[in-house]
């Protein structure tokens with residue numbers, strides 16, 4: 001089986017004014033369909049940089065990155081946007097919901113960008129919100145929802161396009177323990193159904209819910225002994 005995601009010697013250098021930061025210094029990573037991988041590491045180690053590259057929100061300075069066998073390193077901004085919309089669902093620490101839109105409308109947004117007709121959008125958004133247990137809150141705006149509920153809306157938004165890969169950057173970072181458990185149960189359910197998940201987290205007990213894990217230190221990956229053993 002070919003990996004869904006494959007990185008070879010991926011590097012990212014930020015040049016800001018006189019300071020140059022080597023945020024990623026040669027990352028080799030493979031993720032297979034159905035994997036649930038946790039990426040752990042201290043603040044500033046390069047986790048979000050790596051996530052942005054995996055998610056095609058940014059491109060490497062050097063190295064090779066293939067998604068479904070296609071080299072994304074050399075894609076145009078337009079092609080990257082298309083890959084993001086078609087293949088990847090994002091969940092962020094800070095939810096990133098539009099405050100003026102209802103839960104329903106927030107979840108419909110990726111489908112608007114994908115050009116899905118209105119009636120089908122409504123149906124799919126409602127189905128996604130039902131799946132995350134929020135059928136009763138579709139008309140609420142983010143400000144009228146708890147943090148855990150807002151994150152469930154953003155999981156619904158990530159799922160509504162039926163992406164091959166769900167990427168989550170500290171998805172439980174702003175949640176209390178109860179909501180954290182809810183979101184992690186939801187991820188486990190998605191992974192059991194075959195969805196590929198890559199999740200960034202600071203917390204070992206959150207990472208333990210994934211099926212494998214790697215640590216990143218100072219822009220370099222280190223495979224975890226436990227993670228390697230648990231990998232399929």
Ligand SMILES: Nc1ncnc2c1ncn2[C@@H]1O[C@H](COP(=O)(O)OP(=O)(O)OP(=O)(O)O)[C@@H](O)[C@H]1O
Nearest residue numbers: 014016021023041042043044045046047048049050
């Ligand atoms: N846009 C940018 N321009 C310049 N430097 C950046 C940029 N983004 C990140 N960096 C630097 O790259 C390094 C890695 O940052 P990154 O955001 O990937 O870390 P992180 O592991 O996600 O940290 P945290 O756990 O605090 O979110 C840091 O030293 C950071 O200062």
Ligand SMILES: [Mg+2]
Nearest residue numbers: 047048049169
């Ligand atoms: Mg980060």
